[in-house]
Amino acid sequence: xxxxxxxxxxxxxxxxxxxxxxxxxxxxxxxxxxxxxxxxxxxxxxxxxxxxxxxxxxxxxxxxxxxxxxxxxxxxxxxxxxxxxxxxxxxxxxxxxxxxxxxxxxxxxxxxxx
Amino acid sequence: xxxxxxxxxxxxxxxxxxxxxxxxxxxxxxxxxxxxxxxxxxxxxxxxxxxxxxxxxxxxxxxxxxxxxxxxxxxxxxxxxxxxxxxxxxxxxxxxxxxxxxxxxxxxxxxxxxx
Numbered sequence: 712x713x714x715x716x717x718x719x720x721x722x723x724x725x726x727x728x729x730x731x732x733x734x735x736x737x738x739x740x741x742x743x744x745x746x747x748x749x750x751x752x753x754x755x756x757x758x759x760x761x762x763x764x765x766x767x768x769x770x771x772x773x774x775x776x777x778x779x780x781x782x783x784x785x786x787x788x789x790x791x792x793x794x795x796x797x798x799x800x801x802x803x804x805x806x807x808x809x810x811x812x813x814x815x816x817x818x819x820x821x822x823x824x825x
Numbered sequence: 826x827x828x829x830x831x832x833x834x835x836x837x838x839x840x841x842x843x844x845x846x847x848x849x850x851x852x853x854x855x856x857x858x859x860x861x862x863x864x865x866x867x868x869x870x871x872x873x874x875x876x877x878x879x880x881x882x883x884x885x886x887x888x889x890x891x892x893x894x895x896x897x898x899x900x901x902x903x904x905x906x907x908x909x910x911x912x913x914x915x916x917x918x919x920x921x922x923x924x925x926x927x928x929x930x931x932x933x934x935x936x937x938x939x940x
Contacts, residue, residue: 816868
């Protein structure tokens with residue numbers, strides 16, 4: 712089966728611009744997560760979708776970040792406007808059953824804001 | 826608040842030598858515990874997990890980890906390291922009690938393997 716796909720793999724944008732990251736989960740996985748790793752620090756939870764609903768968005772840093780999952784399939788994470796501190800690697804993961812933490816991670820999108 | 830500490834930012838071992846990566850966690854009860862590995866250009870891959878039962882857990886690629894409640898530790902070990910094990914390793918905890926099923930990660934330990 713295809714894994715979790717993220718694109719772009721890399722993005723370099725200027726401060727103040729908008730960037731949209733996309734994640735395609737494994738087909739049939741209702742649970743989709745976004746995580747972020749900034750400056751080589753911990754990987755931090757951003758949010759969790761169950762189908763198209765936001766189950767937990769407690770990790771979203773501020774209102775410049777908007778995540779959507781229309782139709783419960785792929786998800787997008789938009790950053791608008793981007794700031795320097797948003798640079799990092801954004802990971803997406805999906806799972807069939809949230810309770811056993813059986814995540815499959817994508818390879819991430821490396822975002823650089825200059 | 827839950828937290829995960831990986832005290833070693835990077836470790837270098839010789840190929841064929843044994844490996845132990847340290848992990849300590851802070852949590853009020855017994856959390857779910859995980860080790861992930863990230864090779865260059867790859868996503869995070871689950872090596873092993875502990876939910877309950879036997880405190881010595883076997884994982885993929887010859888790795889094992891031991892849960893020690895008294896030390897709040899979950900160290901990862903491998904008896905003989907291969908050059909292909911060079912990667913970054915993340916310890917993580919999950920909170921099964923408060924819902925949400927999010928995972929808290931440590932900052933990672935980068936493993937270098939020398940010939």
